[in-house]
Amino acid sequence: xxxxxxxxxxxxxxxxxxxxxxxxxxxxxxxxxxxxxxxxxxxxxxxxxxxxxxxxxxxxxxxxxxxxxxxxxxxxxxxxxxxxxxxxxxxxxxxxxxxxxxxxxxxxxxxxxxxxxxxxxxxxx
Amino acid sequence: xxxxxxxxxxxxxxxxxxxxxxxxxxxxxxxxxxxxxxxxxxxxxxxxxxxxxxxxxxxxxxxxxxxxxxxxxxxxxxxxxxxxxxxxxxxxxxxxxxxxxxxxxxxxxxxxxxxxxxxxxxxxxxxxxxxxxxxxxxxxxxxxxxxxxxxxxxxxxxxxxxxxxxxxxxxxxxxxxxxxxxxxxxxxxxxxxxxxxxxxxxxxxxxxxxxxxxxxxxxxxxxxxxxxxxxxxxxxxxxxxxxxxxxxxxxxxxxxxxxxxxxxxxxxxxxxxxxxxxxxxxxxxxxxxxxx
Numbered sequence: 491x492x493x494x495x496x497x498x499x500x501x502x503x504x505x506x507x508x509x510x511x512x513x514x515x516x517x518x519x520x521x522x523x524x525x526x527x528x529x530x531x532x533x534x535x536x537x538x539x540x541x542x543x544x545x546x547x548x549x550x551x552x553x554x555x556x557x558x559x560x561x562x563x564x565x566x567x568x569x570x571x572x573x574x575x576x577x578x579x580x581x582x583x584x585x586x587x588x589x590x591x592x593x594x595x596x597x598x599x600x601x602x603x604x605x606x607x608x609x610x611x612x613x614x615x
Numbered sequence: 616x617x618x619x620x621x622x623x624x625x626x627x628x629x630x631x632x633x634x635x636x637x638x639x640x641x642x643x644x645x646x647x648x649x650x651x652x653x654x655x656x657x658x659x660x661x662x663x664x665x666x667x668x669x670x671x672x673x674x675x676x677x678x679x680x681x682x683x684x685x686x687x688x689x690x691x692x693x694x695x696x697x698x699x700x701x702x703x704x705x706x707x708x709x710x711x712x713x714x715x716x717x718x719x720x721x722x723x724x725x726x727x728x729x730x731x732x733x734x735x736x737x738x739x740x741x742x743x744x745x746x747x748x749x750x751x752x753x754x755x756x757x758x759x760x761x762x763x764x765x766x767x768x769x770x771x772x773x774x775x776x777x778x779x780x781x782x783x784x785x786x787x788x789x790x791x792x793x794x795x796x797x798x799x800x801x802x803x804x805x806x807x808x809x810x811x812x813x814x815x816x817x818x819x820x821x822x823x824x825x826x827x828x829x830x831x832x833x834x835x836x837x838x839x840x841x842x843x844x845x846x847x848x849x850x851x852x853x854x855x856x857x858x859x860x861x862x863x864x865x866x867x868x869x870x871x872x873x874x875x876x877x878x879x880x881x882x883x884x885x886x887x888x889x890x891x892x893x894x895x896x897x898x899x900x901x902x903x904x905x906x907x
Binding site: 534 | 785
């Protein structure tokens with residue numbers, strides 16, 4: 491079961507934070523098909539947010555085909571977003587780790603690297 | 616059409632010297648968690664007093680699930696938790712619950728007890744010996760024991776430390792998730808409400824300045840930032856709520872009626888706090904202007 495963390499200063503709406511955190515957990519394999527998401531009551535009892543916000547986030551995830559509600563039982567994961575390349579020993583990750591090593595050796599700060607990565611991502615996506 | 620939990624129509628309340636509330640109109644649909652926001656003296660407690668029937672309107676009406684609060688006491692389905700948490704210091708927690716049971720036609724003892732158990736409060740403890748947060752949890756249990764469809768809370772977090780605030784809100788939200796009840800929560804601290812409320816009633820000077828579902832209200836407003844214009848800018852059909860200029864830059868809060876296409880400006884959706892503060896600042900400025 492995942493636990494949500496709400497960052498009240500992030501400027502990202504609470505509903506989107508919940509959606510992002512589920513997608514993130516699906517990518518990392520922390521959530522897999524068949525897993526149950528926490529109920530609205532469980533989420534709000536831990537985070538003190540509006541239960542309607544949780545339901546709205548779950549509806550969005552359902553619309554994307556990632557989860558499905560089962561009446562009386564809860565909301566369950568339907569589909570994973572995990573890709574083998576994302577695993578800690580995947581080839582893409584290994585190449586990226588090497589590349590970041592080169593960036594550090596070249597004296598780049600973290601913010602330089604982030605800006606560079608973002609610029610390249612923006613070119614391609 | 617959805618059920619309306621609380622509705623005010625041209626509602627007015629005159630106190631001995633002045634109007635506490637005038638021409639106040641709003642609807643609170645069932646199932647919302649609404650923030651009743653405004654400066655001190657804006658009429659927040661007056662609205663709650665009128666809804667319970669403790670106060671009587673001077674003009675027009677207020678209805679709770681279609682009933683006018685009146686001689687039969689508080690309307691069915693309504694529970695109210697006042698600012699001065701109505702608890703007797705000399706009572707034990709269990710005696711306080713018994714009072715709740717005696718004073719209310721509908722009462723669920725087991726539910727009220729389970730809320731206290733969740734809060735880990737000893738039923739034998741004296742009310743006077745509890746912390747502020749624990750007292751709020753007891754008062755909340757007494758209010759929820761009636762199984763209300765509409766729960767009104769007047770400044771429930773005002774005297775609590777941050778940990779107790781979080782505890783109270785978490786337990787309240789969990790009960791809302793469970794029951795689907797409607798909540799009206801007054802506060803003058805907007806930061807407390809941003810994650811919790813989905814509906815807003817903003818009172819300024821006894822009038823409703825802004826009301827509606829918060830998502831809709833935020834989407835209708837735009838916060839523009841741009842170079843300070845040489846001449847009066849034209850915003851077409853949109854209404855300027857507030858404009859602030861520095862030497863070079865202008866910040867404008869716009870209430871829009873259609874999609875905004877203003878290429879000279881950076882346009883963003885405001886957050887709840889920015890929205891409410893802008894309306895309050897404008898009202899404050901008008902007041903000072905009037906008194907000059």
